[in-house]
Amino acid sequence: MFEIKTTDLAGRIGKIRTKSGLLETPCILPVIHPVRQSVAPKEMARIGFKAVMTNAYITLKTFGKVAEEKGIHKIIDYDGIIMTDSGGYQMLKYGDVEVTPLEMASFQEKIGSDMAIVLDTPTGIDVDRRRASETVEITLRAAEETLKVVRAEETLWIGPIQGGSHLDLLKMSAERIGKMAFDIFALGSPTEVMESYNFDLLVQMIITVKQVLPIDRPLHLFGAGHPLTIPLVVALGCDLFDSASYMLYAREGRYLTEFGTAKLDELTYLPCNCSICSTHTLKEIKEVGVEERIQKIAIHNLSVLLKEMRTTKQAVEDGRIWEYLGMKAKAHPKLWEAFHSLINHHYEFLEDGTQLFKPRAIFFYEPHDSMRPEVLRYHKRLIEDFSVKKKTLLLLPESDVKPFYKSPYYIKLIEALGAGLEKVQVCFLSLPFGVVPVELSDVYPLSQYLSSIELDYDVMKEVLKHVKEFIRKNSFRKIVLLNHLDSYSPLFKMMASSLKNCHIIDALSDTNRSFEKAFKKIAHIIGAQC
Numbered sequence: 404m405f406e407i408k409t410t411d412l413a414g415r416i417g418k419i420r421t422k423s424g425l426l427e428t429p430c431i432l433p434v435i436h437p438v439r440q441s442v443a444p445k446e447m448a449r450i451g452f453k454a455v456m457t458n459a460y461i462t463l464k465t466f467g468k469v470a471e472e473k474g475i476h477k478i479i480d481y482d483g484i485i486m487t488d489s490g491g492y493q494m495l496k497y498g499d500v501e502v503t504p505l506e507m508a509s510f511q512e513k514i515g516s517d518m519a520i521v522l523d524t525p526t527g528i529d530v531d532r533r534r535a536s537e538t539v540e541i542t543l544r545a546a547e548e549t550l551k552v553v554r555a556e557e558t559l560w561i562g563p564i565q566g567g568s569h570l571d572l573l574k575m576s577a578e579r580i581g582k583m584a585f586d587i588f589a590l591g592s593p594t595e596v597m598e599s600y601n602f603d604l605l606v607q608m609i610i611t612v613k614q615v616l617p618i619d620r621p622l623h624l625f626g627a628g629h630p631l632t633i634p635l636v637v638a639l640g641c642d643l644f645d646s647a648s649y650m651l652y653a654r655e656g657r658y659l660t661e662f663g664t665a666k667l668d669e670l671t672y673l674p675c676n677c678s679i680c681s682t683h684t685l686k687e688i689k690e691v692g693v694e695e696r697i698q699k700i701a702i703h704n705l706s707v708l709l710k711e712m713r714t715t716k717q718a719v720e721d722g723r724i725w726e727y728l729g730m731k732a733k734a735h736p737k738l739w740e741a742f743h744s745l746i747n748h749h750y751e752f753l754e755d756g757t758q759l760f761k762p763r764a765i766f767f768y769e770p771h772d773s774m775r776p777e778v779l780r781y782h783k784r785l786i787e788d789f790s791v792k793k794k795t796l797l798l799l800p801e802s803d804v805k806p807f808y809k810s811p812y813y814i815k816l817i818e819a820l821g822a823g824l825e826k827v828q829v830c831f832l833s834l835p836f837g838v839v840p841v842e843l844s845d846v847y848p849l850s851q852y853l854s855s856i857e858l859d860y861d862v863m864k865e866v867l868k869h870v871k872e873f874i875r876k877n878s879f880r881k882i883v884l885l886n887h888l889d890s891y892s893p894l895f896k897m898m899a900s901s902l903k904n905c906h907i908i909d910a911l912s913d914t915n916r917s918f919e920k921a922f923k924k925i926a927h928i929i930g931a932q933c
């Protein structure tokens with residue numbers, strides 16, 4: 404039913420098989436009202452949406468038996484993939500609905516829903532523990548009962564996870580739902596968290612459930628229709644999203660951009676090229692009637708969401724979701740904060756889906772990029788799997804030429820010291836990878852990266868920590884640093900003052916004479932001929 408094609412960080416690109424066709428994930432489903440639609444589902448299909456979500460509870464209340472005869476595809480006049488929500492939202496808003504979970508389950512099957520959600524009781528945010536626990540139990544009971552009565556094999560059933568911001572309840576709820584035979588899982592209550600820009604809590608909620616759910620089934624996130632949250636929630640491994648935001652924003656005259664929302668009145672230009680923005684001026688959009696304006700902004704908003712989803716998917720495909728997320732995170736301080744808390748505390752979660760080999764080089768811009776799973780994974784493996792018998796470590800600054808064994812001064816060094824060099828372990832000092840033994844320097848990604856990280860105090864401390872670990876693990880007795888890049892001097896001085904038996908040899912000018920003198924000194928220290 405669900406096939407995963409590629410992964411990056413915890414994000415993945417996959418395919419869900421539904422009775423109305425294949426659905427590539429991650430995928431956003433616009434929410435449409437079964438009766439009143441400003442943007443018709445056929446228009447959504449024209450924009451490029453392969454699936455929509457509609458409300459089975461409102462369908463039941465409006466059409467009753469007629470809906471069972473016609474089917475949901477005819478009711479909303481859409482032959483793509485339809486997910487139906489079952490009244491959970493109404494439950495959250497009004498406290499109760501007039502149907503039971505079993506009635507909703509059987510109704511969703513009868514109307515031919517492709518993906519159907521158990522009638523849950525959403526926890527919401529800012530509720531006390533007692534109430535949260537109650538919503539979890541009611542939802543779990545509804546989930547169990549629903550699975551007992553569902554008949555139609557072609558409908559994919561979605562098991563909702565509740566608990567809200569009470570992470571222990573959320574975990575327990577995910578553990579229990581994860582053991583049930585649902586085709587898809589869904590995380591409830593994040594809409595309010597996102598609306599209040601509490602992205603840090605959103606990250607914690609998603610990681611809490613992802614860590615206990617079976618990885619072979621998709622996770623739906625209720626309501627994530629914002630261009631800022633899409634890369635974050637995709638990178639965390641959410642596969643499906645629904646969103647009514649495009650319409651709610653349109654009603655308030657809010658125009659989505661790649662980096663947030665803007666009031667139509669605040670804009671001077673239309674920073675977009677969708678079918679609306681490329682055929683209308685800002686003035687024209689402002690001057691049309693209210694309903695038409697809502698429709699036009701809604702179509703624009705949908706186009707922005709779809710573009711964001713496609714850009715994010717391409718980043719996963721290219722193995723560059725980290726770079727993309729880092730870039731997007733700067734659009735809002737709260738998002739930046741959440742990104743940092745994610746990379747500081749959840750290394751293993753992010754490492755699992757990070758490919759060992761990527762189709763492209765990886766880029767480093769800022770100190771936090773040295774927290775990438777590729778770097779931390781390398782550090783771990785270097786310490787665990789690589790050992791050296793030699794007792795002298797010769798450390799050279801990295802070069803622009805990669806792999807490092809092809810760097811001109813390393814070649815000069817081999818020419819000058821010849822067999823004498825066999826007595827020492829030659830390593831390069833890379834920002835951000837730390838110690839790179841020459842024999843590993845062509846292994847991915849040690850020669851497939853570009854970095855503009857500057858050597859500030861924090862970066863130096865991290866590098867020094869890594870070097871010390873490598874020295875301790877291999878019990879080197881003598882350390883020789885060849886300093887031929889002026890920019891490395893502060894780091895080498897820091898090393899010399901904190902490492903025992905450490906010699907700095909300067910060759911700070913690029914002349915042959917300067918190198919010859921330096922090589923002679925190295926030969927003397929390691930007891931070789933030069």
Ligand SMILES: [Zn+2]
Pocket residue numbers: 675676677678679680681703704706
């Ligand atoms: Zn537009």
